[in-house]
Amino acid sequence: MTVVVELKQVQQSYGDLQVLHDMNWQLRAGEVLGLFGHNGAGKTTTVRLILGLIQASSGQVRVLGGEASESRVRQQIGFLPENVMFYPQLTGRETLQHFARLKDAPLAQVDALLAQVGLTAAASKRVKTYSKGMRQRLGLAQALLGEPKLLILDEPTVGLDPIATQELYRLIGRLKDSGTSIIICSHVLPGVESYIDRAVVLARGYLEAEGNLYELREQAGLPVRIRVQGLVGEFKHPEVQAQRPLSQGWLELSVNPAAKLSVVQELLKLQPSDLEVRPPSLEDIYIYYMEKAGAVGIAGVQQ
Numbered sequence: 001m002t003v004v005v006e007l008k009q010v011q012q013s014y015g016d017l018q019v020l021h022d023m024n025w026q027l028r029a030g031e032v033l034g035l036f037g038h039n040g041a042g043k044t045t046t047v048r049l050i051l052g053l054i055q056a057s058s059g060q061v062r063v064l065g066g067e068a069s070e071s072r073v074r075q076q077i078g079f080l081p082e083n084v085m086f087y088p089q090l091t092g093r094e095t096l097q098h099f100a101r102l103k104d105a106p107l108a109q110v111d112a113l114l115a116q117v118g119l120t121a122a123a124s125k126r127v128k129t130y131s132k133g134m135r136q137r138l139g140l141a142q143a144l145l146g147e148p149k150l151l152i153l154d155e156p157t158v159g160l161d162p163i164a165t166q167e168l169y170r171l172i173g174r175l176k177d178s179g180t181s182i183i184i185c186s187h188v189l190p191g192v193e194s195y196i197d198r199a200v201v202l203a204r205g206y207l208e209a210e211g212n213l214y215e216l217r218e219q220a221g222l223p224v225r226i227r228v229q230g231l232v233g234e235f236k237h238p239e240v241q242a243q244r245p246l247s248q249g250w251l252e253l254s255v256n257p258a259a260k261l262s263v264v265q266e267l268l269k270l271q272p273s274d275l276e277v278r279p280p281s282l283e284d285i286y287i288y289y290m291e292k293a294g295a296v297g298i299a300g301v302q303q
């Protein structure tokens, strides 16, 4: 499988402060990778290295088969910054035409991109009249100018309502299907969970964990939560690590993942009126790794 981004033994310092240590990970072609970590973990620094805006203090950052700083490489990267800024007086179409000129991308792409992000009807309206969701979609269209092979999205859904968030992720899904490789930095973990193939978790400048959701769950060894309602009789099972009553007759059991099926089979014998199985979420996994790294309580990590 082709490697689109590769970090090899990357260290990064600002003056005396080392902010990235021994970074080794890859983004493969056609993948959507989530880059996660607490405030100050090193995500923006990593993105700046991949964009070729800064040079690694040591180690190698390879992007699309070249050095991140090569202009040939930079032309193939689309970037949506967290706070994308536009001229409020320009229309959506004029905005994209402006960025197309800056990027040396064909002006002919502008209307197709506006259609792709669902802004055709608003193309002639001034950006100052756009909602947050429309601005974000315009930002994505800007990032897609020049048909980039690699797309980097920094907090693409901040401030978006749940439907706008879903629309944005569906669009990202379509880009992935068309072969674009994507890195998403986000603190909004429940939203991004179903749209990423793999995650890279940073804490205090170190790579704390890397893998798909199944691998991360397995490595973390977190319990599965089984919720049952209306059990007839008391339930006991050696693989239940903890249990707590919830409202309306529900009971929540924390269970060793390997014993999940056997616990469910035993529960069914007590004729529950309802049952839910909840594997550890990306947020559970994230918190586990932050705790493991001793990063809980430092900026941005909730206790």
Ligand SMILES: Nc1ncnc2c1ncn2[C@@H]1O[C@H](COP(=O)(O)OP(=O)(O)OP(=O)(O)O)[C@@H](O)[C@H]1O
Residues within 6 Å of the ligand: 014, 017, 019, 037, 038, 039, 040, 041, 042, 043, 044, 045, 046
């Ligand atoms: N230009 C700079 N000069 C000095 N220190 C910097 C500079 N940029 C970032 N840092 C420091 O590097 C560390 C990593 O910062 P970075 O912005 O990469 O984190 P982040 O994970 O993107 O955080 P956030 O989620 O808050 O955006 C922090 O300690 C930060 O203070």
